Amino acid sequence: MNIVITGSIAFDYLMSFPGNFIEHVKPDKIGKLSLSFLVDSMTRQYGGCAPNIAFNLALLGERPVVMATAGQDFGDYRAWLEAHGVDTSGVKIVPEVFTASFFVNTDQQQNQIATFYAGAMAHAHELSFHDLGRPVDLTIVSPNDPAAMVKYPAECKALGIPYLYDPSQQIVRMRGAVLREGVQGADILIVNDYEFELLKDATGMSESDIRAAVTRAVIITRGEAGSTLWAGGDEIAVPVVPPQQVLDPTGVGDAYRAGLIKGLALGLPWRLCGQIGALAATYVLETPGPQTHTYTLAEFVARYKEAFGEDEFTNRI
Numbered sequence: 001m002n003i004v005i006t007g008s009i010a011f012d013y014l015m016s017f018p019g020n021f022i023e024h025v026k027p028d029k030i031g032k033l034s035l036s037f038l039v040d041s042m043t044r045q046y047g048g049c050a051p052n053i054a055f056n057l058a059l060l061g062e063r064p065v066v067m068a069t070a071g072q073d074f075g076d077y078r079a080w081l082e083a084h085g086v087d088t089s090g091v092k093i094v095p096e097v098f099t100a101s102f103f104v105n106t107d108q109q110q111n112q113i114a115t116f117y118a119g120a121m122a123h124a125h126e127l128s129f130h131d132l133g134r135p136v137d138l139t140i141v142s143p144n145d146p147a148a149m150v151k152y153p154a155e156c157k158a159l160g161i162p163y164l165y166d167p168s169q170q171i172v173r174m175r176g177a178v179l180r181e182g183v184q185g186a187d188i189l190i191v192n193d194y195e196f197e198l199l200k201d202a203t204g205m206s207e208s209d210i211r212a213a214v215t216r217a218v219i220i221t222r223g224e225a226g227s228t229l230w231a232g233g234d235e236i237a238v239p240v241v242p243p244q245q246v247l248d249p250t251g252v253g254d255a256y257r258a259g260l261i262k263g264l265a266l267g268l269p270w271r272l273c274g275q276i277g278a279l280a281a282t283y284v285l286e287t288p289g290p291q292t293h294t295y296t297l298a299e300f301v302a303r304y305k306e307a308f309g310e311d312e313f314t315n316r317i
Contacts, residue, residue, distance in 0.1 A: 001265040002135050003064040004090065005054045006152055007142030007166075008121050009074070010100040012047030014250055014289060015039040017107045037105055037113075045250075045289035046077050047102055049142040049166075051086065052251045052290045056258030056280050058085030061297050061317075062265060065090045065134070067127055068144070071099040071120035080291075092127060094120040110249050116169070124148035129155040138264065140164040140257060141182070146173050153182045162187035162215075166257065168195050176202045183213050190219040190257060217270060221256055226278065231270045238274035241282040241307045251290020256281040263313065272313045279304050 017037045024035055054064040067090035070077070077099070078088050100121040104114040125147035129136065141152045141163050149170060156163040165186035167179060180203045183189055189210065191199060200206065211218050217231035229236040259280030263273025279300065287293040295303075301317050 001062070002137045003057065003062060003261060003265065004067050004129075004132065004136050004139040005050045005057070005064050005142070006067045006124075006127075006139060006148070007050035007053065007144045008048040008100050008102075008116075008124075009051055009066070009068045009070045009077070009091065010048035010102045010116070010119075010121070011073075011077075012045040012250060012290065013042060013101065013103045014045055014248060015042045015103070015105040017105050019107060020109050021107045021111050021113060022109075039105060043288065046080060046291050047251065047289070048100065049144070049254055051077070051081055052254035053140060053142065053258045053261070054086040055081065055084055055291045056255045056284075057261060059295060059297075060258065060262040060276075060280070060300065062262060063087055065132075067091070067129075067132065067139075069094055069120045069123045069127065071095075071097045073098050074120075084291075090127075090132065092123070094123045097123075104250060106248065106250070110246065112249065118145065121145050125151050129159055129161065136161045138162050138164070138187075138261065140166055140261065142166040142254075142257070143169045146170055146178075149174065149182065150178050153186065157185050164188040164190055164257070164261070165214075166190050167199065168192065168253070171195055171198045171202055174202070176204060179203050180205065180213075183210055185213070185215065187215050188217045188219065189214045190221070190260070192221045192223070192253065193225075196220050219260070219274070221253060227256070227274055229270050229274050234270075236271050236274065238271065238278055241279045241303075243282050243285045245286050247286060248288045249285055252281045252284045254290060255284040266313065266316055268313055268316075272311060275308050276304070276313060279307060 050068045057064045065087040100119040101117040124145035221227045226239040256277035259277030263276045283293045
């Protein structure tokens with residue numbers, strides 16, 4: 001399957017706070033919030049939604065194309081992605097700026113406070129599926145420059161390209177009418193449970209409205225509670241795969257999306273797509289950063305069997 005991944009490319013600055021954010025939030029002062037957290041550690045990792053998803057898809061045996069914008073400092077990151085099976089030919093370099101940066105602080109309960117600097121990502125709307133020069137069987141519109149997230153669904157509809165709509169972190173930046181346009185006609189909608197409530201509020205659409213507007217499936221990830229897939233009139237609950245350790249949640253959702261897309265590429269039933277996503281997500285949770293984990297496809301299948309047993313996925317690989 002020809003898979004194109006759109007979304008941010010970023011460097012992730014990951015910080016760890018040795019406490020719980022909620023203990024320092026005064027409800028009666030929430031209207032004038034002013035907080036500072038002294039962290040224990042900080043690391044810089046390769047990140048961004050598009051390469052995170054692509055990296056995990058490559059681990060699962062695909063060679064996805066990343067269609068995104070990066071800055072003058074992208075050289076080492078490009079080499080890393082290419083070495084791990086990701087096609088970066090769709091990445092446009094904006095030489096006068098730096099690659100986007102994501103600053104996230106995680107507390108002991110895995111709650112996060114984040115800030116994102118757009119950098120080269122602000123030029124993502126300059127890219128077009130009309131100029132890609134290759135067939136596209138499936139794409140994902142993941143968090144990116146808001147103008148790009150308006151443009152890409154419209155182009156996908158015009159060109160007949162099925163797309164997964166993933167507005168997630170950008171819901172708060174986008175107008176309701178724009179979000180409705182992205183939802184309507186999407187092949188699949190995927191957000192977490194909190195983002196789903198934000199999406200309903202922003203668009204004025206009910207759960208049933210959203211499910212009716214999406215062509216194939218609406219998928220809600222629920223953290224430790226797993227995920228829910230509404231597809232073909234069915235509601236499918238998929239549990240998490242218990243982690244061996246919990247180090248960092250950054251990029252867990254991106255890995256879930258990669259696993260889901262792998263299942264779609266194989267033409268598997270929805271439950272199995274969700275289960276592949278659940279296991280891919282757990283691998284990320286067990287490591288510090290969104291692209292520091294590794295496994296062979298055989299190792300992935302063996303662990304999948306332990307969690308879910310033998311099924312069509314294990315028999316296809």
